[in-house]
Amino acid sequence: MNDKFEKLEEMFTLQARLNDDTNGPKWRQGVTKQGKVINWKRCIVMESAELIDSFSWKHWKNIAGGIDLENIRIEMVDIWHFVMSYALRFHTPEEAAKLALAAMKESAVKLPESWSEEEDARIETLLEPFENLMALALVKSESREYLEELLEGFWECVDAVGMDFDGLYRLYIGKNALNQFRQMHGYKEGTYTKVWNGREDNVVMQEILAKNPDITYKTLLESLEERYAAVR
Incomplete structure (x- = not known):
């Protein structure tokens, strides 16, 4: 059995269990045990925004502040919780793991381990994978093809931040x-x-x-x- 598939299935299983414990039995129907609406894709958008704030993108302050690469990688894991939860609304852990494995994709953009004026000049390019993921999460679709595209966008971001x-x-x-x-x-x-x-x-x-x-x-x-x- 593929080692990556086994680890993916384990992660999806753990996420499903965590959602059961924290949100109750109806989370796949989009509500918590208290009746609060769950919007996993909005969670992805907001976590992506937090990730982007780890860049010195603001023109009015911290112009040469660089990036907080460690925090960016932690934010990627937070985003993964919500990407998995969204996939689990429609698929078992095994099915979701197969989709995630098939969607793995490298990124044309790679974040630097150290920052320089050169990176300041191309910050818009460096932000592209994360803004693309945010844009995908705003799409009003629940098709299988859409989920595959969302997973691809996530893996591109993982590769961009230098995480294996x-x-x-x-x-x-x-x-x-x-x-x-x-x-x-x-x-x-x-x-x-x-x-x-x-x-x-x-x-x-x-x-x-x-x-x-x-x-x-x-x-x-x-x-x-x-x-x-x-x-x-």
């Missing part, structure tokens, strides 16, 4: 585990502590991943539990 598939997988597993952990410890109720001894939980999660890149989902949850117990 395993890097996306590893960071997604980390973010999913953290999201699940938050829900288990009162995030929606407002009782969860997000800052652990002066550091955000997201930073702690990334430190755990950095020390053990091959960590399993279960072990990561256990590690988060240990760290969180020391905060309370």
Whole structure:
């Protein structure tokens, strides 16, 4: 079995489970357990906008500010949560994984690891993959062909930011585990502590991943539990 397919299916399965736990049984019908309307494509638009704000695109300030590449990659994982959730409205994890695998595509645009005046001059070109993804998410369509195009646009962005598939997988597993952990410890109720001894939980999660890149989902949850117990 293709390793990428297995990891894709795992990610889609984890996302479906997270949506079940956080939104209730009707999320595939577009509503939460409280009856709140869910719009996954709007989520993609808003997260894409946050990603774009990691560029110094504003002509009125931070003209030569460069980019926050680390945050851009984290935003890509946040976008992936919503792309997967949208695909899962219409497909099983297995079906969605097959579509995602077939849609993998490289980007003609590559973000630089370091910034210079030359990059300032071509920032409009560098923003193209992310603005294209945002534009796709605004299209009023639910066809299979549309989903395939949305997935292609996502993979182009992943390639543009210099993430390989395993890097996306590893960071997604980390973010999913953290999201699940938050829900288990009162995030929606407002009782969860997000800052652990002066550091955000997201930073702690990334430190755990950095020390053990091959960590399993279960072990990561256990590690988060240990760290969180020391905060309370």
